[in-house]
Amino acid sequence: MTERNREASGGALTHLTLRERHLTHGARFAPFAGWEMPLQYEGIVAEHHAVRERVGVFDVSHLARAWVEGPEAAELLRSVTTFDVTTLPEGKAHYSLYCNESGGIEDDVFIYHLPRDRWLVIHNAANAEQDFERLRAVAGEAASERTAGTTMLAVQGPQAIALLSNVLGDGFAALQPRDCAELEWQGTSVLVARTGYTGEDGGECIVGADHAVVLWDALVAGGATPAGLGARDTLRLEAALPLHGNDIDSTTQPYEAGLGFAVSLDDGASFIGREALVEARSRPRTRRLAHLAARARGVPRAGYEVREPGGADVVARLTSGGHSPSLRLGIGMAYLPARLAKPGTLLEVDVRGRALPVEVIRRPFYRKPKDA
């Protein structure tokens, strides 16, 4: 038995503050964007179900945390991101994009508006350096990166809000979805937000490294199952949340990726990529990021070719793919020509020489039960 495509390791990796805690829980580590990250603990599927059915905790300290501060901060951020953050009230967070002049997506980010003109921007680890350069270029010394020295935990699942409210207190319980706040806790300040990347309710916490262990222990003692990057990927894929570097990148635009909600054009404000996006919005899409569900057994994976049934031409390659533990079937995403992107269209994915029938469906693959 030999694994295909084992990710090569090499180079010095940054270790997590909670490394010893992860080892205690049986973590298997993998290199990711320069970090040594927990890939899994007891197993991807068990961790996936723990998040869907109860609550899981992810150490996501690899995500870069950049700050822009001062009275000009909102305007400065507006000039480099697609979403009109000047309309974002204090205490709220919103998804946004960094685009290039062609309208291609250089990264997807979450922007948090905190009191006293302080703005936090969460960058993907793989893009952290160029993202921070982008902020530095417009904000100069008003931009700072404070990833080292803090730990970021994502607590996700139907029991996440109750757990976080128990651990952090009434300050958390009062938050609404996409609210953010700084709470006093155990003599320190914890930055919390009702955000996440799993399709579940939950929150994310940023705390100083000196309080990372006590927060982690409180969450685990309260019932959170440690969950790794493996489960994070299956969860986000089921929720049809794009992963930068896979489903969106510098050659894909927001509208074809279904991310128009993160682009504000009507305020007329100038930002990098605006002209290209104005043009893109006005013309019909030639392709769309479509969502494919397998109609037979098999696992479609990123990079696999998509064809029309019986056809010879490759119409797309999967940008992401995998086995959905919740649905117990193969799922994937691909940029399909517009004529093929309609729900109900039947296609085939080439799984190493075998044609796997798939159907285009409406996103997401998995939606949490309304009453949960």
Place this chain on the structure above:
Amino acid sequence: MDYEIPDDLLYTPDHEWLRRDDDNTDEVTIGITDFAQEQVGDVVYLELPDDGTALTAGEPFGEIESAKTVAELFAPVSGELIASNEELEEQPELVNESPYDQGWIVRVRISIPAEMDKLLNAAAYRELIPED
């Protein structure tokens, strides 16, 4: 990590195991080891050839899809595939939960009995498992 390595089985360096069903027959059962299932992670699907397919020792004959990766299965011996474990269609996780028993993968009628002599016994296989 302590991996189960039963003494009564034969092994390959690729982490498959082989059990002779009965001393009087040339039929064997094949699966992957405890170490292998731990390495590959949660098994979600197995792609196996039809009954009657000829297998060649050392050549890939099927694939194991796990939550995180896909791994090839190599034939420990040459022969004809006479059955695959139908339980795995609905419960592929049996490969993880019971790698040497309910999680067996295929049965093969061997064609070159001498190939069995090249397989590893439990002690020799144990030497190949990295200390964790």
